[in-house]
Amino acid sequence: MHSKKNSPAPTTLPASGAAMDTIVPRRRGRRIALGIALALTMLMAAYALWSMLPRGLRVDGTDLRIGQVTRGVFIDDIVVRASAEPLHSVILDAVESGRVEEVLAVDGALVKQGELLFRISNPQRHLELLARQSEHAVSIFNLSNLRVAQEASASDHRRRLDDLRFNLEQAQKRHDRNVRLAAQGFISNVALEESHDALRQQQHLLAQQERATATEAQVRNAAAQQLESAIGGLDSGLKLVAGTVDALAVRAPVAGRLTNFRLQVGESVATGKNIGRIDDPARFKLAASVDEYYLNRMAVGRHGAVTQDGRDYPADIRAIYPQIKDGRFIVDLVFTREQPPVLNPGQSLDARITLGEPAPALLLPNGAFINDSGGAWVYVLDAAGGGAERRAVRVGRRNNAQLEVLAGLQAGDRVILSSYAAYGNSPRLQLAR
Numbered sequence: 001m002h003s004k005k006n007s008p009a010p011t012t013l014p015a016s017g018a019a020m021d022t023i024v025p026r027r028r029g030r031r032i033a034l035g036i037a038l039a040l041t042m043l044m045a046a047y048a049l050w051s052m053l054p055r056g057l058r059v060d061g062t063d064l065r066i067g068q069v070t071r072g073v074f075i076d077d078i079v080v081r082a083s084a085e086p087l088h089s090v091i092l093d094a095v096e097s098g099r100v101e102e103v104l105a106v107d108g109a110l111v112k113q114g115e116l117l118f119r120i121s122n123p124q125r126h127l128e129l130l131a132r133q134s135e136h137a138v139s140i141f142n143l144s145n146l147r148v149a150q151e152a153s154a155s156d157h158r159r160r161l162d163d164l165r166f167n168l169e170q171a172q173k174r175h176d177r178n179v180r181l182a183a184q185g186f187i188s189n190v191a192l193e194e195s196h197d198a199l200r201q202q203q204h205l206l207a208q209q210e211r212a213t214a215t216e217a218q219v220r221n222a223a224a225q226q227l228e229s230a231i232g233g234l235d236s237g238l239k240l241v242a243g244t245v246d247a248l249a250v251r252a253p254v255a256g257r258l259t260n261f262r263l264q265v266g267e268s269v270a271t272g273k274n275i276g277r278i279d280d281p282a283r284f285k286l287a288a289s290v291d292e293y294y295l296n297r298m299a300v301g302r303h304g305a306v307t308q309d310g311r312d313y314p315a316d317i318r319a320i321y322p323q324i325k326d327g328r329f330i331v332d333l334v335f336t337r338e339q340p341p342v343l344n345p346g347q348s349l350d351a352r353i354t355l356g357e358p359a360p361a362l363l364l365p366n367g368a369f370i371n372d373s374g375g376a377w378v379y380v381l382d383a384a385g386g387g388a389e390r391r392a393v394r395v396g397r398r399n400n401a402q403l404e405v406l407a408g409l410q411a412g413d414r415v416i417l418s419s420y421a422a423y424g425n426s427p428r429l430q431l432a433r
Contacts, residue, residue, distance in 0.1 A: 056387060056428030064431070065417040066381065067365035069409045074363060076356035079400045082288035082306075082333065084347040086279035090254050092261075094273045098122035098248060100265050107261040110281060111252040118263055119249045139230060146227060150220040157213040164209050168202040175199045250275075257281040259345070284343045286315060286333040288351050292324050293398070297355050304333050304353040308340040315351065356397070362405040366398060367417030375403065379429055381414040388416055388429040 098120035105117045175195040182192040252258075261276035269275070286306065290298065298320050305312045315333040322329055333351060340349075369378060375395035379388040393408030409415070416429075423429065 056430045057423060057426040058430045058432055059423070061431030061433055063418070065367060067367065067415050067417045069362060069364050069405060069411055069413040069415065071411050072361070072363045073358050074361040074397060074402060074404050075358050075399060076397055077352055077354045077399055078290070078294060079350050079352050080288040080290050082286040082349050082351040084284045084343045084345060084349065085287050086256075086281075086345060087283040087285045087334065088256075088280040089259075090256070090278045091274065092117075092250075092253075092276045092278065094120075094250075094269045094271055094275055096120065096122055096248055097269060097271045100263055100267045100269060103263050103265055105252075105258055105261065107258060107276070109258050111255065111258050111278065113252055113255045115252045117250050117252055117258070117261075120269055122248055139227065142227060146220070146224055150217075150224065153216060153220065154213075157209070157216065160209055161206070161213065164202065164206040168199075168206050171195070171199040171202040252278060254278055279345065284335075284339055284345075285318070286349065286351055288331050288333060288353070289328045290331055290353075292327050292329060294355070295322060295324075295329055298331060298353075302353060302355065304351050306335075306340065306349050306351050308342075308349070313338065313340055317353070361396075362409065362411065364395070364403045364405050364409065364415060365417055366401055366403055368419040369415075369417055370395075370398070370403065372420040378409070379416040379420070379423075380409070381416070381431075385414070386431055386433075388431065390427045 099122075100118060101121045102119040103117075104119075105111055105115070111117065175192075175198070178187055178192045178195040181187045182189065256278040257280075259277050259279050260274075263269070263275060298317065300317055300320060302317045304315045304317065306315055307313075314336045316336050317331050318334045319332040320329070321331070331353075333353075364378075375393070375398075377390055377392045380391045381388045391408055394406045396404035396406045398404065
């Protein structure tokens with residue numbers, strides 16, 4: 001009994017570490033499974049989101065213009081907008097300044113050559129004309145007096161010469177007579193020497209008078225020539241001043257249609273002011289505005305044509321103005337045969353200019369993209385048509401409708417032809433339908 005009482009009562013022992021190790025692995029496996037499931041779910045969600053994200057710049061594809069690359073014949077010409085202008089025009093500028101006193105023509109009227117258009121007044125020009133006329137008259141009077149004096153002097157010299165020649169002739173006769181008498185002994189040698197001295201004196205006087213007459217005539221002739229030259233200058237000046245006075249009455253230099261003529265009576269006109277022009281009313285040329293891309297391919301003499309009412313009218317390039325403005329330059333075309341029957345200044349026409357011969361080529365329709373990429377790259381649609389990839393290309397000649405493709409594309413490729421300005425440098429586009 002005692003032994004039973006003293007024996008310890010059985011107690012419940014705490015769980016050992018071995019018992020815990022058997023339970024933990026089951027809980028870690030569940031957590032790992034849950035982690036793997038969660039990771040797979042996240043990967044699937046990320047893939048779904050990634051597949052739903054746009055691949056490239058998203059653009060609206062409904063308004064895009066799409067073109068296909070094809071093989072065909074490239075027509076090497078361009079169509080440009082041209083305006084009709086008079087073939088010949090004469091600019092009217094005011095030669096003299098003054099106040100408009102009378103206007104005898106109206107803008108748009110047909111005028112004849114020499115027809116009076118308007119008249120201006122300038123009192124200063126009239127005063128200059130009167131002064132020149134007075135100076136001219138004085139010079140003429142002086143020249144007349146010089147001529148009279150010259151003639152009187154010439155008459156006096158002629159009279160002196162006549163007297164001296166007569167005296168010389170008499171002295172020669174006396175000397176000849178004395179020579180014969182001295183030979184016969186009727187007069188002395190002294191008398192003979194005196195007659196010889198008298199003869200030599202008369203010869204000397206005559207020679208001296210002839211030199212004086214020639215010198216005076218030379219001087220008077222030189223003075224007369226100078227005065228005549230001065231009078232000639234005065235004549236030119238008088239004509240010039242008279243011309244300026246005549247220019248106060250402005251006349252049409254050629255026949256034609258008066259254009260941009262807006263003078264009013266009482267208006268002040270300055271020298272050099274443009275007052276209009278006179279246009280050829282029958283013959284016209286075409287001034288065409290051409291893209292600067294074609295400048296190096298333009299040449300004087302290239303052929304073109306204008307179509308009106310179903311009929312072609314040939315025209316050739318006559319002049320090229322290479323100054324670039326807003327990306328364009330101007331060429332003039334003249335009709336080689338006849339021109340359209342109905343043409344008015346400023347009328348717009350479509351002119352076709354031929355740059356070369358037709359040739360087989362790989363062709364792409366022209367579009368606004370060429371201004372953005374310069375023909376160096378394009379966006380090419382994929383097979384499904386849901387996206388477009390940027391691709392480098394090389395293009396050659398171009399016209400209004402087509403581009404010649406040299407590299408980067410092949411027949412059947414579809415290309416976005418609309419403007420690329422909104423796409424920046426995006427390498428790929430996703431088209432939303």
